Amino acid sequence: MATKDTSLTLALVSLMIHFNWKWVGLVISDDDPGLQFLSDLREEMQTNGICCAFVHVVPATNQLYLARTGIYYKQIMTSSANVIITYGDISSILGETSRTWQYLGPGKIWVTTTQWDVISSKTALNLDLFHRTFTLSQHHPGVYGFQKFIQTLKHSKYLKDISLEKLGWLYFNCSLSESKWKSLCSFSSNVSLELFTQHTFNVAMSEESYHIYNAAYVLAYSYHELLLQHVDIQYMAKDYRPQSDCGKLNHLLKNMQFTNPVGDLVNMNQKGKLDPAYDIFHLWDFQESLQVKVKIGQFSPYLPQGQQLQLLEDMIEWTTGSRQIPPSVCSITCTPGFRKSHQEGKAPCCFDCIPCPENEISNDTDMEQCLKCPEDQYNNREQTHCLQKAITFLAFGEPLGMALAFMALFFCALTSLVLGVFVKHHDTPIVRANNRALSYILLISLIFCFLCSLLFLGRPNTATCILQQTTFGVVFSVAVSTVLAKTITVVLAFKLTTPSKRMRWLLVSGAPNFIIPICILIQLILCGVWLGTSPPFIETDSHSEHGHIIIVCNKGLVSAFYCVLGFLGSLALGSFTIAFFARKLPDKYNEAKFLTFSMLVFCSVWVTFLPVYHSTKGKVMVAVEVFSILASSAGLLGCIFVPKCYVILLRPDKKT
Structure with missing residues (x-):
């Protein structure tokens, strides 16, 4: 049922x-x-x-x-x-x-x-x-009249089914007073259950009772249907009750379906029963x-x-x-920002809560896995939400950018001042002995070296990314090749003490000056190959700095960048070698010695640059390159021209 x-x-x-x-x-x-x-x-x-x-x-x-x-x-x-x-x-x-x-x-x-x-x-x-x-x-709905029936049920009518002693023990647990219990027992032949229902006896129909209630109706309906079939087949007899139609009754029971008096559908078909x-x-x-x-x-x-x-x-x-x-x-609930880590050998509901990894979040309780933030977002401190990353670059307005820009402009102005001093005193022996033309070219190239560092500051774009490296390579080629030409000129000048027509011709004809255009041409070819194969381009770096997307210039073909840098290094190394061997020449102004120190500073800066450059990322990498440009340019300016300006401006007695 x-x-x-x-x-x-x-x-x-x-x-x-x-x-x-x-x-x-x-x-x-x-x-x-x-x-x-x-x-x-x-x-x-x-x-x-x-x-x-x-x-x-x-x-x-x-x-x-x-x-x-x-x-x-x-x-x-x-x-x-x-x-x-x-x-x-x-x-x-x-x-x-x-x-x-x-x-x-x-x-x-x-x-x-x-x-x-x-x-x-x-x-x-x-x-x-x-x-x-x-x-x-x-x-199930309540059966009408059931509660009243239970309350007015007489013990005398259902003597075999109801034992007052049993009910008293079960439902009162000996809690009634002795006098009341004796009073109850003295009327045991005609007492009702109303006294019990006033205490803890539940008069609501239970599931089992409701099923029995329906079973009685199922049997009644089945017998009723069987009687109707029997009447249709046979004539009325004195005893028309079916005595041995158990098979027919069973068939009727299995397929019986009706609505009981309380309005519920009773269906004996197992396949048609509803949940x-x-x-x-x-x-x-x-x-x-x-x-x-x-x-x-x-x-x-x-x-x-x-x-x-x-x-x-x-x-x-x-x-x-x-x-x-x-x-x-x-286990306690894992709050947002943590994920579940299941304990080995235990049920899935038993787990530990561990924080989400870097740049991952959990925004709900009891999450199995943390969610990785998109590339343009980062996790907050509680690791419950992804926040939009701020776009940043080595800008002029931030302290590091302002310091580098100030240094570049300062050295640019200082170089311009030195150039002005040399132009004003162009007829003095010290300027003439220093090869005026090469000095002017070197000073002008140094001005552009200082100014090219400004291309590395500010928001990068395609044009600035290309100009950064090509301008840097060309202007430094001019500067270093000029230093090489000056070094060779000094050596040739002192070699004239041993007469040689070839040496004289090389010096008088200005052959060392051809080193500059040749070096520039080689550097331009290298830059052209670089730009033709894989030029620099804009790149976003979202990992170097937490919460920021850094816009930097990717160098493209890295080997081309090192070729440009290597060519500058070979020029500097050649100048340093020649100047080093000529450092003891009897020069009044120690030109060879100054050139040696300038190349020593230049080479030291760029040799140091390589490991530092590779160990940094983002804006710091750009700042390292800018600082190397400024330091090497300042080394050339300081070692070559500051001693001469000192003599021109402060010791005119030595300008002989």
Whole structure:
């Protein structure tokens, strides 16, 4: 007669999800319905991320139960699961066991699947016990007149079915006074159950009673149909009751379908049965001898997903006396910013919470994996949201950019001042002896060297990325090749002490000056190959600096950049070598010595540049290159021209 229980497991799991109970214990009766229920419930729990803390299958025999009861009780009481689901017949050993456990363990929340009659005792009951019991029962309307029938039921009419002594022991637990009990027993032949219903006797029709109620109607309808068929086939006889039509009656029973007096559809066809709805009750011991079973909600499998479970939260708060439902979890919830790390060998509900890695977030609770922020975003400090990265570059307005720009303009102005001094004193012996033309070319190229460093500052674009490296390569080629020409000129001048027509011709014809255009041409060819194969381009660097996207110039063909730098290094190394060997020539102004020091500074700067450049990223890498340009240019200016300006301006007596 019972309806299908396929939606019972879904109703239980929906209740667990609603209260966020992810860690529950199961106590099931050891019979076919119990084992089938256990299989269905486990599958539904696994689908919804709910874990079993323990599973106790209570045996049907007293001998096995007594052997295991201590183990069962210890695990239930010591388990971290605060919610325990029980399923089985109330009259079985499981029913008696659950009553005992509920008395001994009031800290647990019990969820039952039948309308178990929990009987209280005025002397031995903890008032905090039964408000932690939830009951799920199949929804059915009340049968009209049933409560009145129970209340007015006479013992004399149903002597075999009702024992007042048994009822008194079960429902009063010897709590009535002796005089009242004697008074009750003295009228035992004609007493009604009204006295019992005033205490704890529940007069609502249970599931089992409702099924029996329907069974009586099914049998009555079947017999009625059988009689009608019998009348149609045979004539009226003195005894027309079918005596041996069990097969026909069985056929009628299996296919019987009707609407009972309370309006419910009763269908005996197993394939056509509908999943029932479930009422959810909350038991609470209101006073010493008064229990209240409050309906707090309903589960209907036919409503849309997410609306199947309907609960009255205010009723739960009223019955519990607290606004907070006790938790039942194996591990605390992982807050946003953390992710779950499952513990090896334990249930999926048992886990540790670990922070998300760098540039990853978790914006919900109990996330399995952290979410990686997009390239243009970064995580906040709590690692709960991705924030938009700020676009940055080596700008003129920031302190580092301002310092480099100031240094470039300062040295540019200083070089211009030196050039002005040389132009003003162009007829003095010191300027003439220093080769005026090469000095002017070197000073002008140094001005452009200082100015080209400004191309590395500000927001990069395609034009500035190309101009940065090509301008740097060309103007430094002019400067270093000019130094090489000056060095060779000095050496040739002092070689004239040993007469040689070829040496004289090289010096008078100005052959060393051809070094400059040749070197420029070679550098232009290198730059042309660079730009033709893989020119510099704009690149975004989102990893070097947290929370920022740095716009930098990618050099494109890196080998071409090192070829340009290597060519400058070979020129500087050649100048340094020649000047070093000529450093002791009898020059009044020590030109060869100054050139040696200038090339030593130049080479030192760029040799140091290489490892530092490769160990930095982002804006600092750009700043390293700018500083190297300024330092090497300032080294040339300081070592070659500052001593001469000192003589011109402060020691005119030495200008002979």
